[in-house]
Amino acid sequence: MEEVRTQTKKRKRNKPRKSQNNNNPSHQKNKVTHEPNQSSSALAHPTKSSTFLDKMRARLSGGHFRMINEKLYTCSGKEALDYFKDDPALFDMYHTGYQEQMSHWPEQPVNIIMKWLKNHNPSLVVADFGCGDGRLAKNVKNKVFSFDLVSNDPSVIACDMSKTPLDSSVIDVAVFCLSLMGTNYQNYLKEAHRVLKPCGWLLIAEVKSRFDPNTGGADPKKFSKAVCDLGFSSVLQDYSNKMFVLLYFKKKDKQKSEMQEIEWPELKPCLYKRR
Numbered sequence: 540m541e542e543v544r545t546q547t548k549k550r551k552r553n554k555p556r557k558s559q560n561n562n563n564p565s566h567q568k569n570k571v572t573h574e575p576n577q578s579s580s581a582l583a584h585p586t587k588s589s590t591f592l593d594k595m596r597a598r599l600s601g602g603h604f605r606m607i608n609e610k611l612y613t614c615s616g617k618e619a620l621d622y623f624k625d626d627p628a629l630f631d632m633y634h635t636g637y638q639e640q641m642s643h644w645p646e647q648p649v650n651i652i653m654k655w656l657k658n659h660n661p662s663l664v665v666a667d668f669g670c671g672d673g674r675l676a677k678n679v680k681n682k683v684f685s686f687d688l689v690s691n692d693p694s695v696i697a698c699d700m701s702k703t704p705l706d707s708s709v710i711d712v713a714v715f716c717l718s719l720m721g722t723n724y725q726n727y728l729k730e731a732h733r734v735l736k737p738c739g740w741l742l743i744a745e746v747k748s749r750f751d752p753n754t755g756g757a758d759p760k761k762f763s764k765a766v767c768d769l770g771f772s773s774v775l776q777d778y779s780n781k782m783f784v785l786l787y788f789k790k791k792d793k794q795k796s797e798m799q800e801i802e803w804p805e806l807k808p809c810l811y812k813r814r
Contacts, residue, residue, distance in 0.1 A: 603629075604636020605810070612808035616688075616699045616721040623689045630689035634671055648744035648783045649716050653678050655742070656712070663711035666734060668700045668727055669718020684710070701726035705734040712740040717783070719745060725765070725803045732770050732790060741771055741788040746809045750784055757804035759784070768801045770794050 607629055611619050623630045641647055653675060656665065661680040668686050670676065673695050676683035684705060690697035696704065701723065713731035721727070731741055750759040763773050763786070771788035778784050 603632050604639075607633040608636070609808070609810050611720045612810065614721065615723045616701050616726065619721060620688050620697075620699045627689055631691070637671070644782050646780060646782070648780075648785065649674055651785060652714055652716055652742055652744065656681055659712075663740075664709065665712045665714060666703070666705065666710045666731070667714045667716070668703075668731065669715060669720070670695060675714065675716070681712075701730050703730055703734065707733050708736045710734045710739060711736060712742065714742045716742075716744045717746065719743065719806060724806060725801070728766065728769060735790045737790055737792045739790045741766070741790065743786040743788070744783050745786075745806075747778070747780070747782060747784050749807045749809060751807075754807075756807040761802070761804045762806075765801050765803045768799060 610622060611633070614622070656663070656675075656679045663681055665675070665679070665681045665683040666686065667673075667675045667683055670685035670687050673683075673685045673692055676685050676694060684703075685692075685695045686698055686700055686703055687695055688697060688699075698704065700718075700721075710731075713735055715727065715731070719727060728741075735741065748754055749756050750762065752758050759776065759778075763776065766786075766788055767773055770791050772791055773786075774789055775787040776784070777786075
């Protein structure tokens with residue numbers, strides 16, 4: 540028995556070891572490499588040059604957005620329409636920058652307006668003045684007429700918002716969500732008044748600074764008075780959000796036969812600082 544154990548140990552000691560020769564072709568063939576994949580590494584860790592180029596592109600894109608944004612706040616609706624007709628690509632550039640700016644807001648006014656509509660009768664017909672990407676129409680059950688300066692979507696009607704193709708008194712709710720941008724913004728509100736049915740709703744969401752007299756904005760009381768002089772009644776003014784205000788009006792059932800001269804306050808342009 541002892542002799543068998545001794546022979547077994549000898550056989551184990553005499554068992555040849557695996558070749559350590561790295562030059563052996565068969566060894567090279569089956570060798571598993573642990574070197575990182577260069578292409579995946581480059582994706583995981585972008586080079587300094589690519590990061591720099593991305594930053595430069597973002598800066599150029601932001602610069603274009605601010606330029607277009609300033610243009611829209613300081614020209615009439617007709618001029619803005621002609622501006623985008625000359626180069627429709629500018630509209631996409633503007634809305635890309637707009638969405639980037641909105642991403643920093645803790646809450647977006649369009650969501651509040653959508654919630655308001657969902658709490659009311661879905662049969663209400665809506666006109667969305669300055670609809671952008673038509674988000675409102677895509678998220679409510681109501682029939683929505685979406686208007687903007689350029690249409691990249693069959694559901695959006697491209698027009699000057701002071702001259703929509705709607706008939707008079709056919710709309711239940713008119714919405715201006717961050718879209719009272721032109722120097723002739725009062726013409727947009729007059730158009731909303733024309734297309735609204737008696738007792739129809741006018742919902743306005745605007746950047747809060749535009750209604751802050753302490754920083755050059757319009758007096759909210761004067762603005763509300765002007766809208767009421769147009770033929771509306773003020774229902775609610777919500778200043779609770781730090782980024783925007785929400786104003787709710789209803790078109791008066793009976794209108795004056797003669798329209799009085801309205802004193803419209805100048806709305807402060809919402810311009811972004813250059814970085």
